[in-house]
Amino acid sequence: MVDRSPAPGRPRPPLSGGSLALRLGGIAVIVAAIAGAFAYVNGTLDPQRLKPADLVNVLEKNNGVHPGFRRNHSKGVCVAGYFESSAEARGLSSAQVFNEARTPVVGRFALPGGNPYAADSSVPIRSMALRFTQANGQQWRTGMNSMPVFPVGTPEAFYQLQKAQSPDPATGKPDPKAVPAFFGAHPEAAPFLAWVKTAKPSASYATETYNSVNAFYLVNSVGQRQAVRWSMAPVAQDVAGAVAPADTDFLEKDLVQRLTTGPLRWQLNITLADPSDPVNDASKPWPEGRKVINAGTLVLQSSQAQNDGACRDINYDPLVLPSGIEGSDDPLLAARSAGYAASYLRRTSEVNQLPAAKKESVQ
Template identity: 35%
Template sequence: MPLPNDEKLLALSQDLLAQFHKIFGEFPGFRPAHAKGIMLTGEFKPSGTAASISRAQHLNQPSTPVVVRFSNSTGLPLIPDADPNANPRGFAIRFMLAQHVHTDIVSHSTDGFPTRTGAEFLEFLRALAASDPANLSGSPLEAFLGAHPAALAFVQTPKPTPASFATDTYFGVTAMKFLNAEGKEQFGRYRIVPAAGNQFADEATLKEKPADFLVDEIVERVGAAPVVFSVQLQLAAPGDVVDDATIHWPADRPVVELGTLTLTAPVADTEAQQKQIIFDPIPRTDGIEPSDDPLLELRAAIYLMSGRKRRQA
């Protein structure tokens, strides 16, 4: 997949990558954000209503193989799983449609995003790098959050540490447009809900946890029984804003089930595979199209640029 020709977009992507490295340091072979993770394999089976939402291949055939990656936040490959800065957690899903043909979902465990545009996100990261989070008074970060209510709301949203990667709910950052066989359009946002329910670790328990407890736990869990998630879609109503990741739709918007994700085994060479795989936030498959959210093209460029560099490391 080639990079876009938009010079401003590419320059902003480079600036964001440089800012991540400034905050976390540069670790060749690892992602600049969500550096620490683990990959598993399994399958996806669509629900009976999925085809009415979209004509996408994986929502209409009996089952589709998947490869997924759970991850911690930050660009630190060795961040302890119990560190509060490791939230929100990431969950990326690749649907393997054919050889070298796939579509992805990229999600994280906090509903929403702190900024609408990439330029605002760069400003947010620069303010973060120039501030002491323990002493915000008079800092650049305090000024930024005071001028950007959505970012303040995102920062203040509780981000508890899950007891397992398998016991957290994950949210698609941006809306997508779904088209069914009749051409009917419907905007929606992904939700990935654990069959085991939401379960979180309390602070006292976290103090006793080893650095890799979430990574180790998911390997042990999937070795004992399949790990199951419900892949759902919150549907937008006419007039809902679909191009701004900071805006939440009303809670009464319907949520439909697209299917069941069943994970059955860890990837044997997870370190090498994490280095190679480049997830794509843009669906690039018939039946699902990107919205006009400005974050999508930017995130896709950043993922591709950093992924190519990661592979060369």
């Protein structure tokens, strides 16, 4: 989650394109939009299981090391505004964010992957991360993405997907058979692959719907729990036939331009699970027709470059939750939390060691 522009004098790496096979070959970068680095919390369990460093290391191997930049979502832009609650979630959650009129928000739009110089059209995913700061001091942090489901349901499977994308030391390139073989062995990825086949890069952050993908629980004042997933649905819409421009860095420019004409808005839609719906597997979609409530409106008023914006030093850990919202037992949630922490420590220590002249270009 860092600066969108390359450091002076640094060339942009060449970009690959187009066929489904190539897109599947690069899927580890795409799906990193939500996964980040996975591991078990604190990395203190069975030594044969993943640790935070394992996934951070493989992401670095696949994306390159860019000191001072986030290991995932490296290219982005800060935003700020507020959330206006409706009455619809108040019976489901005691969280202040749903029970007060307004809650301030600091957020970040970003691309997936660890390359801070990637072209905005290189992947069809966009991400939105938000920090809601309640008047009582508690925070709600959430990271959402424009894909509807995650390709696999466990940290171990994601790690194996990353390894399938890793370059072979002998050739410097990934084995072209490795990723298709991985998906052949993981039928749970079918819903995600069906989406990938038709997904196209959008022309704007402002016209995307962003999904939590993972499940959470809303808890009301008497302790009743309701499993949910949420999404931010845009008020703005793409012009019919709009396609992503060829410009490498169009997303931030578009966002800044739109904000000059007024705030941007999204509706927070919360989908309520039935008892039979899976809450521990982000690769499984819930059936159509589940009840959806409008919990309120996100209003974004301004943007800042990420190198010195308010989002720069925020770790958008999805398990930073206020009273009234709880994480599910989806193993990816605990893994994301641990991995984000490991990545945060690496990049902040690198920034501290950089010469002063270079610090302005990172974070």
